[in-house]
Amino acid sequence: MSSRRDFLRNILAGAGAMASARVLSAQEMDMSQGMQGMKMNGKKQPEHGHSSPMLVETPDVAHLPWRMDGNVKEFHLIAEPVKQEIFPGRIVDLWGYNGSAPGPTIQVNQGDRVRIIVDNHLPEATSMHWHGFEIPNEMDGAPGSSQDPIPPGGRFVYEFMLHQEGTYFYHSHMAMQEMMGMIGAFIMHPRELYKPRADKDFAIIMQEYAILPNIKVPNSMNMEFNWLTFNGKAGPATTPLIVRHGERVRIRLINLGMDHHPIHLHGHQFVVTGTEGGRQPQSTWGPGNTVLVGVAQSRDLEFVASNPGDWMLHCHLPHHMMNQMSSMVGPMSRRNGMPAGLDMERGMGMLRQGSATSEENGPSLGRGLGVGSTAEQTTSNSPLKPANPTQHQDMPDMQHQGMQMGKPEVSKDANSVPGFPQDAFMEGPMMAMDQMVDKPENFGLRPGWSGFMAGMMTFVRVLPPDKYDQIIELRKKQEGNKPMKMEMPGMEHKHE
Ligand SMILES: [Cu+2]
Numbered sequence: 001m002s003s004r005r006d007f008l009r010n011i012l013a014g015a016g017a018m019a020s021a022r023v024l025s026a027q028e029m030d031m032s033q034g035m036q037g038m039k040m041n042g043k044k045q046p047e048h049g050h051s052s053p054m055l056v057e058t059p060d061v062a063h064l065p066w067r068m069d070g071n072v073k074e075f076h077l078i079a080e081p082v083k084q085e086i087f088p089g090r091i092v093d094l095w096g097y098n099g100s101a102p103g104p105t106i107q108v109n110q111g112d113r114v115r116i117i118v119d120n121h122l123p124e125a126t127s128m129h130w131h132g133f134e135i136p137n138e139m140d141g142a143p144g145s146s147q148d149p150i151p152p153g154g155r156f157v158y159e160f161m162l163h164q165e166g167t168y169f170y171h172s173h174m175a176m177q178e179m180m181g182m183i184g185a186f187i188m189h190p191r192e193l194y195k196p197r198a199d200k201d202f203a204i205i206m207q208e209y210a211i212l213p214n215i216k217v218p219n220s221m222n223m224e225f226n227w228l229t230f231n232g233k234a235g236p237a238t239t240p241l242i243v244r245h246g247e248r249v250r251i252r253l254i255n256l257g258m259d260h261h262p263i264h265l266h267g268h269q270f271v272v273t274g275t276e277g278g279r280q281p282q283s284t285w286g287p288g289n290t291v292l293v294g295v296a297q298s299r300d301l302e303f304v305a306s307n308p309g310d311w312m313l314h315c316h317l318p319h320h321m322m323n324q325m326s327s328m329v330g331p332m333s334r335r336n337g338m339p340a341g342l343d344m345e346r347g348m349g350m351l352r353q354g355s356a357t358s359e360e361n362g363p364s365l366g367r368g369l370g371v372g373s374t375a376e377q378t379t380s381n382s383p384l385k386p387a388n389p390t391q392h393q394d395m396p397d398m399q400h401q402g403m404q405m406g407k408p409e410v411s412k413d414a415n416s417v418p419g420f421p422q423d424a425f426m427e428g429p430m431m432a433m434d435q436m437v438d439k440p441e442n443f444g445l446r447p448g449w450s451g452f453m454a455g456m457m458t459f460v461r462v463l464p465p466d467k468y469d470q471i472i473e474l475r476k477k478q479e480g481n482k483p484m485k486m487e488m489p490g491m492e493h494k495h496e
Contacts, residue, residue: 053189055107056252058203059239059441059458060231061185064104066114072159073114075106077128079150079172079182080121086227087234087323088436092209093217094181095122095172101181101232102205106170108162110191115159116170118150122177125149128158129173130186131296132276135160141173149174165190166278167203167252167298179220181207181232183256194279198302199247204230206293206315206456208257213324223258226325228315228455234323235457236433236450240441241313242461243305244468249460250302251313255293261320261456264290265303266311268460274300290316305462310445315456323454440474 055063066073082096097103108114118128127143127150139160143149150156165188172182185203207229210222218227230238243249250273253263271285276298293299314321408424411417432451434442442449444467445459463471 053109053193054198054201056105056185056187056201056203057241058105058185058205058231059241060233061102061205062098062100062104064098064106064184069115071113073108073112075114075116076119077103077116077170077184078119078121079126079128081123082181084181084232085237086209086229086232087237088433090227090234090324091216092211092227094209095177096181097184101183102207103170103182103184105185105187105203107187107189109189110162110165113159113161115157117155117157119155120150120152123152125151125154125174126177126182127173128156129171130158130160131169131171132164133160133162133168134164135162143173162188164188164278166274167254167276167300169205169254169256169298171256176220178256179209179258180218181209183207183254185252185254187252188278190279194250194273196248198250200241200243201250201252202241203252203254204458205232206230206253206255206257206261206263207232208259208320211324225258227323228320230456230458234455235314235321235453236437238453238458239439240310240445240459240461242441242468242471243463245305245308245462245464247305248302249305250300251460252298252300253291253293254298255295257295259317259320260292260294261315262290262292262317263299263313263456264316265301265313265460267307267309267462268303268305268311270301270303272299273302274298305460308462308464310449311460311462312453313458313460319455321455321457440471440478443471443474 064075064077066075068074077097079095079097080099082094082099082101083091084094084096084101085091094101106116116128120126125143127141127147129141130139133140137146139158140146141156141158147156168186168188170184170186171178174182183205185205187203208225209218209227209229210220210225211218211227227234233239241249241251251270252274253261255261266289269287269289270291271287272280272291273282273285274280276296279300291299291301319325408421410421410424414420414424431454432448434445434447434450437450441461461471
């Protein structure tokens with residue numbers, strides 16, 4: 001079947017291109033045919049062969065190809081600075097692996113022996129930790145205790161047997177590097193397939209950054225975050241999960257950052273079937289629609305997509321459903337704030353007098369560094385500068401090319417209402433950019449949808465068969481339009 005050949009070719013091409021920038025992304029492959037029912041050793045299995053794992057799709061993140069060396073699956077990861085477009089036109093300087101943050105997804109089978117070559121192309125030392133892996137101590141990647149950190153320009157070769165199954169991840173074990181994006185998913189497929197069988201299997205990595213406007217580098221010292229991402233993209237740049245009506249869906253959520261994220265799904269109840277420790281016994285599965293994914297945790301949720309429609313999947317922390325929250329919004333829509341932070345010295349916790357809990361220091365300690373925290377909102381509302389809020393003077397300058405800028409709908413007496421504005425100038429049709437984030441997975445969404453999607457948000461699109469097929473067809477077409485990648489000499493895909 002040609003889809004399998006394409007897949008192998010893509011994997012090979014990806015292996016060659018690894019060192020440069022991108023390897024193939026899930027979207028570039030036909031997930032519905034090319035990978036489903038396909039054993040990871042390359043042997044095609046019957047469509048409903050229950051003995052073969054289905055590759056997990058990580059929208060917007062590439063798969064990491066491997067090569068076989070005897071009976072060892074060999075992967076190659078390069079820790080390096082990356083340019084990541086987290087939002088249309090917002091290209092930021094992160095640190096990641098093989099050209100992206102998060103790094104490419106690794107998928108193996110329970111019982112595999114793997115070798116992972118880690119090259120450090122960062123300007124400082126790093127170390128790779130295999131989070132939750134039950135492997136020999138010297139392979140754990142704990143800098144200073146289980147190994148020397150990998151120096152800049154250096155390499156460390158990890159090799160171990162994997163007897164576990166579940167949703168795992170790899171990450172730099174240097175704390176500040178974690179906050180620069182250094183994580184990737186590591187899926188261990190079970191020897192015996194999970195029951196019930198899932199038709200779709202997705203993984204989403206959650207990350208957060210503090211990046212002020214006109215700055216490209218995250219402030220990893222910051223403790224408040226204004227860019228929240230799913231798989232390295234902030235809504236509406238996230239890629240919807242495409243599901244056929246009636247399918248059983250698994251979504252694997254992974255969190256590495258400074259916050260815990262309550263992830264909420266619209267329109268369906270789900271059960272949590274796994275954690276960062278692997279599959280959970282079925283007796284523990286209770287219905288829910290929001291799962292708290294704590295820092296360093298993973299959660300697998302499953303549901304039958306029985307309710308057709310475009311359903312939001314998002315972190316429910318209100319500030320995590322926004323983009324670029326910063327004090328810059330203040331001057332635009334808010335006036336006469338009260339200063340909340342203290343000076344830098346005290347803001348950083350260097351007390352000059354009194355104790356941390358004293359009346360003087362307590363309430364504002366550490367806040368001086370926060371995005372948007374330098375001025376508190378006053379209890380009574382102050383009027384906007386323009387007399388008529390529908391004729392907001394500051395807005396034209398903010399327009400991005402391609403944005404469907406309109407006027408926010410506000411009432412005539414808006415300025416007299418305490419608290420106004422809240423979302424009026426921050427989300428809605430005026431912030432829509434449907435065309436800028438156009439892709440097959442967004443086909444047929446309600447016009448203007450993108451104005452209401454930001455931060456850690458995406459859709460689970462539960463589609464009737466004809467619409468589903470249409471999107472898969474569009475995806476194929478898009479893939480067909482891309483120039484064919486060349487196979488690199490020396491990279492051979494050997495069957496097990
Ligand atoms: Cu959140």
